[in-house]
Amino acid sequence: MHEDIIADLLAEKGIDLVASLPCDRAGDLCFLLTERFQTVGLMREEDGVGVSAGAVLAGKRPVVVIQSSGLGNMLNAILSLTVTFGLPLPILASWRGVYREKIPAQIPFNTRLPAILEASGIPYTVVQDAGEIGKIGAVIDDAFLHSRPHVALISPKVWEGGRCEVCRDLPPRPCRHRVVVGERPLPAPVTERLGAIRAIVPHLGAAAIVCNIGVPSKELYAAGDRPLTFYMLGSYTQASAIGLGLALSTERRVVVIDGDGSLLGSSILPVIAASAPKNLTVVCLDNGAFGSTGNQPTCACTGADLEVAAIAAGIPRTCTVADEGAIAAALDDPSPGPAFVRVLIRPGNADVPNIPLSPAEIRDRFMAAVKERSV
Numbered sequence: 199m200h201e202d203i204i205a206d207l208l209a210e211k212g213i214d215l216v217a218s219l220p221c222d223r224a225g226d227l228c229f230l231l232t233e234r235f236q237t238v239g240l241m242r243e244e245d246g247v248g249v250s251a252g253a254v255l256a257g258k259r260p261v262v263v264i265q266s267s268g269l270g271n272m273l274n275a276i277l278s279l280t281v282t283f284g285l286p287l288p289i290l291a292s293w294r295g296v297y298r299e300k301i302p303a304q305i306p307f308n309t310r311l312p313a314i315l316e317a318s319g320i321p322y323t324v325v326q327d328a329g330e331i332g333k334i335g336a337v338i339d340d341a342f343l344h345s346r347p348h349v350a351l352i353s354p355k356v357w358e359g360g361r362c363e364v365c366r367d368l369p370p371r372p373c374r375h376r377v378v379v380g381e382r383p384l385p386a387p388v389t390e391r392l393g394a395i396r397a398i399v400p401h402l403g404a405a406a407i408v409c410n411i412g413v414p415s416k417e418l419y420a421a422g423d424r425p426l427t428f429y430m431l432g433s434y435t436q437a438s439a440i441g442l443g444l445a446l447s448t449e450r451r452v453v454v455i456d457g458d459g460s461l462l463g464s465s466i467l468p469v470i471a472a473s474a475p476k477n478l479t480v481v482c483l484d485n486g487a488f489g490s491t492g493n494q495p496t497c498a499c500t501g502a503d504l505e506v507a508a509i510a511a512g513i514p515r516t517c518t519v520a521d522e523g524a525i526a527a528a529l530d531d532p533s534p535g536p537a538f539v540r541v542l543i544r545p546g547n548a549d550v551p552n553i554p555l556s557p558a559e560i561r562d563r564f565m566a567a568v569k570e571r572s573v
Contacts, residue, residue: 200328200331200356200357200359201224201226201227201230201357202230203328203331204227204290204331204334205227205230205231205234205235207331207332207334207335208231208234208235208261208338209234209235210335211259211335211338211339212259213235213259213260213261213338214235214236214258214259214260215235215236215237215238215249215250215253215258215259215260215261215443215446215447216231216232216235216236216237216238216260216261216262216263217237217238217240217245217246217249217250217260217261217262217263217443218231218232218237218238218239218240218246218262218263218264219239219240219241219242219243219246219263219264219265219268220265221264221265221266221292221294223265223292223294223354223357224263224265224292224352224354224357226357227263227357228263231263236446238442238443238446238469238473239469239472240264240465240469241465241466241468241469242271242464242465243262243264243268243269243271243272244268244271244272244274244275244435244436244439245435245436245439245464245465245466245469246262246264246272246439247262247272247275247276247279247280247287247433247436247439248275248279248433248435248436248437248438248439248440248442248443248466249439249440249442249443249446249469250262250280250285250287250443251279251280251283251285251287251436251439251440251443252408252439252440252441252442252443252444252445252446252447253443253444253446253447254285254286254287254443255285255428255440255443255444255447255561255564255565255568256443256444256447256448256565256568257447257565257568257569258447259286259342260287260288260443261288261289261290261338262287262288262289262290263289263290264289264290264291264292265291265292265294266291266292266293266294266295266308266311266351267294267295267304267307267308268291269289269291269311269314269315269349270307270314272289273314273318274433274434275433275435275436276318276320276347277318277320278431278432278433279430279432279433279436279440280346280347281319281346281347282431282432282433282557283557283558283560283561284345284346284557284558284561285345285346285561286341286342286344286345286346286347287341287346287347287348288337288338288341288342288347288348288350289347289348289349289350290334290337290350290352291349291350291351291352292352292354293308293311293324293351293352293353293354294308294354295307295308295309295311296308296309296353297353297354297355298354311351312324312351315349320347320348320349321340321346321347321348321349322348322349322350322351323336323337323348323349323350323351324351324353325350325351325352325353325356326353326355326356327353327355327356328355328356328358328359330356331356333350334350334352337349337350384518384520384542385518385519385520385521385524385542386520386542387485387520387542387543387544388520388521388544389521389522389543389544390485390543390544390545390546390547390548391413391414391417391483391485391489391543391546391547391548392417392420392421392546392548392550393522393543394483394525394541394543395414395417395418395421395455395483396421396422397522397525397526398453398455398481398525398529399418399421399422400526401525401526401529401530402424402426402453402529403451404426404450404451405426405450405451405452405453405479406426406427406428406444406448406450406451406452406453406564406567406568407424407426407427407428407452407453407454407455408427408428408430408437408438408440408441408444408452408453408454408455409427409428409429409430409437409454409455410430410437410454410455410456410457410460410483411430411431411432411433411434411437411460411490412489412490412491413489413490413547413548413550414455414457414483414489414490415429415430415431415553416550416551416552416553417547417548417550418455419550419553420548420550420551424567425563425564425566425567426564426567426568427564428440428444428560428561428564429553429555429560431553431557431560434460434463435460435461435463435464435466436464437454437455437456437457437460438454438456438460438461438464438466438467438470438480439464439466439469440454441453441454441456441478441480442466442469442470442473442475442478444568445475445477445478445536446473446475448477448568449477450477450568451477451479452475452477452478452479453478453479453480453481453529454478454479454480454481455481455483456480456481456482456483457482457483457484457485457489458482458483458484458485458486458487458496458498458502458504459487459488459489459496459498461480461482461504461507462496462497462498462502462504467480467507467508467511467513467538468511468512470511470513470536471511471512471513471514471536472512473536474536475535475536476534476535476536477535478535478536478537479529479535479536479537479538479539480508480513480536480537480538480539481529481539481541482504482538482539482540482541483541483543484498484504484540484541484542484543485542485543485544485545485546486498486499486500486545487499487545489545489546489547490547493545493546493547504538504540505517505518505538505540508538508540513536513537513538514535514536514537515531515533515534515535515536515537515538516537516538516539516540517538517539517540518540518541518542519539519540519541519542520541520542520543525539525541
């Protein structure tokens with residue numbers, strides 16, 4: 199039915215990766231897209247911004263498919279990542295709260311959504327019924343032509359007229375060994391973040407690097423700048439999401455340098471495990487603090503164990519290390535990923551200068567480096 203028309207339109211526009219969190223009004227479309235496209239199933243809509251950014255940086259043409267209420271979770275990521283770096287981001291949003299809405303909670307935000315998007319400077323196009331499906335193609339064209347976000351607000355009226363023939367059966371759950379992690383000694387941190395970063399840099403090889411926001415990016419630049427590094431300038435929680443989108447879009451090894459605060463605020467670890475990119479390693483520099491804002495304690499300071507969280511999420515290869523030799527061994531391990539390396543470090547920020555590159559310069563040289571054939 200109309201879902202097939204939209205899927206055909208996406209294929210015609212060269213879409214080759216879909217990041218999706220379903221809406222019951224557009225549930226058949228979400229089922230269909232998983233049959234037709236490489237799809238990343240999200241746990242939180244804002245991670246679709248990062249996944250799409252990573253895909254674009256590797257030369258792919260992604261689209262995000264969500265319920266419109268999820269745009270409330272995405273606004274900061276869209277403005278601080280997509281807009282700041284000038285990246286295309288077409289978003290197909292099932293527009294709740296307006297047409298025959300029966301759930302009161304959908305109304306307050308969604309009825310104000312056009313005004314919210316206008317105030318944010320985010321272009322949007324309303325698709326009122328099936329006769330306007332062609333507007334979705336124009337949304338995609340505009341996003342990629344002008345390297346900006348563009349939202350299609352798709353009325354539930356579009357889906358009226360029959361059900362799409364898709365498989366709605368859940369895949370079988372595989373047998374898994376239950377891992378129980380009991381009390382265990384942890385290695386004592388021996389360095390602050392800059393020391394850990396200096397230990398990491400010699401083992402990156404030809405990997406593409408995504409580095410977390412704030413001081414970590416500045417320290418990595420000071421420790422060893424390279425065109426294959428994407429320095430984040432904002433977008434809290436999006437480093438590993440960007441790394442996932444990148445890893446799914448290139449054969450090159452991808453290493454994310456993330457932090458305990460950022461990962462504790464994200465839902466990306468189970469998405470990484472489910473997507474299972476063998477070329478992705480997430481390095482969590484765990485100092486138990488929000489380092490870039492003055493070392494206020496995170497939940498990792500007193501109890502949360504990020505390696506256990508990675509194991510629970512289903513990531514197959516994990517470890518916790520603290521010294522330079524263990525860091526090197528973890529990064530040089532040739533076993534397939536996704537891998538999660540938790541590096542215990544002491545709080546502390548190095549006195550390093552700001553990165554002397556504009557967002558466009560970071561983007562352009564990174565994309566050029568990723569395209570090089572040497573992997």
